[in-house]
Amino acid sequence: MILKLLNKVFNRKSSYYESAAQPIVISRQHHGIQRLQIDSCALKIVTQLQQAGYNSYIVGGAARDLLFGFTPKDYDVATNATPEQIKRIFRRSRIIGRRFRLVHVMCGSDIVEVSTFRGSSKIDDATQTDLHGRLLHDNVFGTQEEDAARRDFTVNALLYDPNKEEIIDYVSGYADIQAKKLRIIGDPAQRYREDPVRMLRAIRFASKLGLQIDNSTAQPISELAHLLQNVPASRLFDEMLKLLLSGHALACITELRARGLHHGLLPMLDVILEQPLGKQFITLALKNTDDRIQQNKPVSAGFLFATLLWHEVLSNWNALRSRGEKTFPALFNAISQTLAIQHNKLAIPQRFDTIMQEIWTLQPRFEMRIGRRPFQLIAHPRFRSAYDFMLLRCESGEFDIELKTWWEDFLSADPEKREKMLVKSPLTKTKRRRRRKKAATQTGTSPVTTVGVNQ
Ligand code: ATP
Ligand code: MG
Numbered sequence: 168m169i170l171k172l173l174n175k176v177f178n179r180k181s182s183y184y185e186s187a188a189q190p191i192v193i194s195r196q197h198h199g200i201q202r203l204q205i206d207s208c209a210l211k212i213v214t215q216l217q218q219a220g221y222n223s224y225i226v227g228g229a230a231r232d233l234l235f236g237f238t239p240k241d242y243d244v245a246t247n248a249t250p251e252q253i254k255r256i257f258r259r260s261r262i263i264g265r266r267f268r269l270v271h272v273m274c275g276s277d278i279v280e281v282s283t284f285r286g287s288s289k290i291d292d293a294t295q296t297d298l299h300g301r302l303l304h305d306n307v308f309g310t311q312e313e314d315a316a317r318r319d320f321t322v323n324a325l326l327y328d329p330n331k332e333e334i335i336d337y338v339s340g341y342a343d344i345q346a347k348k349l350r351i352i353g354d355p356a357q358r359y360r361e362d363p364v365r366m367l368r369a370i371r372f373a374s375k376l377g378l379q380i381d382n383s384t385a386q387p388i389s390e391l392a393h394l395l396q397n398v399p400a401s402r403l404f405d406e407m408l409k410l411l412l413s414g415h416a417l418a419c420i421t422e423l424r425a426r427g428l429h430h431g432l433l434p435m436l437d438v439i440l441e442q443p444l445g446k447q448f449i450t451l452a453l454k455n456t457d458d459r460i461q462q463n464k465p466v467s468a469g470f471l472f473a474t475l476l477w478h479e480v481l482s483n484w485n486a487l488r489s490r491g492e493k494t495f496p497a498l499f500n501a502i503s504q505t506l507a508i509q510h511n512k513l514a515i516p517q518r519f520d521t522i523m524q525e526i527w528t529l530q531p532r533f534e535m536r537i538g539r540r541p542f543q544l545i546a547h548p549r550f551r552s553a554y555d556f557m558l559l560r561c562e563s564g565e566f567d568i569e570l571k572t573w574w575e576d577f578l579s580a581d582p583e584k585r586e587k588m589l590v591k592s593p594l595t596k597t598k599r600r601r602r603r604k605k606a607a608t609q610t611g612t613s614p615v616t617t618v619g620v621n622q
Contacts, residue, residue, distance in 0.1 A: 190312070193341050195332040200233045205329050208274035209242035212257070212281060213329055219256050221248040222311060223281075224326035224335070231322050234334070234344055235376055244272075244281045245314055245326070253281050284314035299360060299394055312337050319358070319365050320372060320384075321350045349378040356387040363394035367406050367433075370422045374415040389427040396432060400514035407435045411471060414460035416453045434512045438475050445478030448563040455559065469522030470552050472515050474559065479505045480527055494531055502527055522552065529553035530560070533570065536590045539606045541577060 195201075202210070209225055216223035223246035224230075229239035246253065250268045254260050259273035260281075269282035286309025309317070311326060318324040321340035327333075334341060343350050349372055351358050351365065359365055366388050373380045395403065410419050420439060423429060429436040439449055452474035459466045483501035492500065502524055509515055530553065532544045544550060554574065561571035577588055 190315075191336040191339070191341065193334040193336060198234060198334050198341070200327065200332070200334075202329055202332060204233060204238075206239070206242055206277075208272075208277050208279050209244060210329050211274065212244050212272055212279050215256055216244070216246050216248060216253070216281075217330060219248070219252075221246050221252070223248070224311070224328050226314075226326055227318070227323055230325045230327040230334070231344075231376075233327065234322075234325070234341075242279055244279055245284055245311070246281060247284055247311065249283055249308070253283070257281075283308050284311050285309050285317055286313045287317050299397055301361060301363065301394070301397060311335075316352060318352060319362075319368060321352055322372070322376065322378070324352060343378075343381075347378050348381050349373045349376070349384060350381040351384045355384050356391065359387055359391045360394065363391065363398055364402060364406050366392065366395065366426075366428065367403075367410060367423075370419050370426070370428070371406075371410045371413050371415075374418040374422060375413045385426075392426070392428045392432055395428070400434075403433065404435070404514045404516075407433065408468060411435075411453070411456070412460065412466065412468065414457055416457055417450065420453065434514075435475070438479075438513065442478050444482070448478065448559060448565065449475060451559055451563050467522065467552065469519045470526065470556070472519050473523040473526040473552075473556060476505055476509060476523065477527070477556075479508075495528075498528060498531065522549070525549040526553050526556050530557060533557045533574065536573065536588075538589065539603075541585075541589065542606060545578075 205225070209229070213223045213225060223244055225233075225242055226245040227243040229242040232239040248256070250262045250270050253270040253272070254262055257270070257272045260270050262268050262270050267282075267285065269280055271278045272281050286307040315324040315326065315337040318338075321338040321343045323340070324336075324338045325340045326335040328335065338352050339350075349369060351369065369380055369384060369388065372378065410416065413419060420436065423433070423436060424440060429440055431437065439453075440446075442449065452471065456466050456471055480498075480501050483504045484498050487497035487500055488494065506520055506523070510517070525547075526549060529544065529547060529549060532540065533553075535541075535544075544553075547553070557566070557574070558571055560566050561568050573588070577585060580588060
């Protein structure tokens with residue numbers, strides 16, 4: 168009531184979130200987060216801000232992940248100090264961002280993002296949105312309550328004070344976590360119009376956190392899916408990358424398809440779903456990536472993109488070979504064709520090109536088991552990724568499984584057995600002797616026994 172009156176007096180627009188007068192405060196006894204779990208840098212930064220007289224909290228994904236019992240991959244801190252005030256407190260810090268300025272605070276080799284509470288956006292101001300209602304600016308400072316309200320889902324809007332060991336909840340996010348519910352803050356259709364990427368985020372968080380998407384949050388998605396076409400390609404790429412590396416990519420993709428978020432809306436998803444010949448290969452690759460992430464093993468985005476685009480490379484390669492081009496030139500040309508198209512369509516940044524090219528161009532070499540070739544292949548810096556890629560090709564039926572067995576045996580064999588496994592090269596005796604001598608000095612003979620790191 169009082170807040171409504173204040174809003175009226177100060178002509179403040181509370182656009183989609185009617186304020187709860189008092190937040191719910193959840194004590195440690197209930198939420199169960201231990202201070203020891205908190206990253207020491209984030210804890211230090213929150214504490215220093217509080218000692219300087221400001222409010223500060225761990226917010227967003229970190230507060231959420233701690234409540235779910237996951238180790239946060241990074242920490243976001245929010246405060247009522249302005250960027251300049253934050254900068255004054257931390258010697259090793261810098262203000263970044265033009266649209267919304269925030270501060271990167273360096274702590275050892277880590278960087279913690281510290282942002283000033285943001286206010287709710289004035290969505291009724293036509294200059295702030297595009298024709299479809301997409302927010303173009305979101306850059307006013309606000310109170311901590313407004314900061315919670317402008318976030319996307321209730322589970323992402325909790326504030327955690329590691330010193331008081333309290334969770335502050337303005338949006339019933341804690342109750343939603345207990346009810347295993349993913350709920351968008353405010354009017355769902357309006358929030359998706361403001362930022363269509365929230366539809367992708369809904370699906371990612373529901374799969375990752377094992378939450379049911381609330382009916383009213385889910386309902387507008389299929390109807391508004393087309394708005395994703397207005398989102399800049401680089402932003403879509405970032406969000407799709409998060410989804411693919413969430414550890415639940417297969418579940419997310421099934422859900423995206425079920426909700427009609429493909430067919431020309433998400434180029435990356437079309438690549439995944441609309442390749443009948445590559446379907447089994449891509450499904451295996453995603454499952455493999457999900458398993459590795461869930462086992463805390465490293466994965467490489469470049470490897471994943473190489474799998475997603477492989478069947479495009481393969482069909483170009485086959486076409487060129489059937490026109491009489493030789494194996495390797497045809498493969499190089501097929502790769503150039505595929506990459507040229509993907510730069511426009513998928514917006515995969517060029518920094519991933521080298522790893523994809525190396526993985527692909529090494530593939531024919533796995534079939535060459537003559538002379539010293541396998542040793543030269545093992546010595547290649549990208550051998551491990553290319554090897555994992557070849558295993559996927561065997562498992563998806565692209566190659567005879569015999570190739571996989573041969574390589575597994577070869578890698579675990581001692582030098583003597585390896586020599587016996589090699590297919591003899593059709594060289595003259597003298598040439599062969601000379602080559603063997605040279606290769607022995609170059610490659611050494613230590614066997615490679617561990618495989619499986621996609622790097
Ligand atoms: P993760 O990093 O695990 O993907 P996250 O929740 O930390 O999850 P970020 O993209 O890092 O996701 O965003 C940090 C926080 O910023 C979110 O928790 C949410 O509160 C807020 N946020 C991010 N994107 C949006 C958005 N599109 N609309 C509103 N709030 C957002
Ligand atoms: Mg995050």
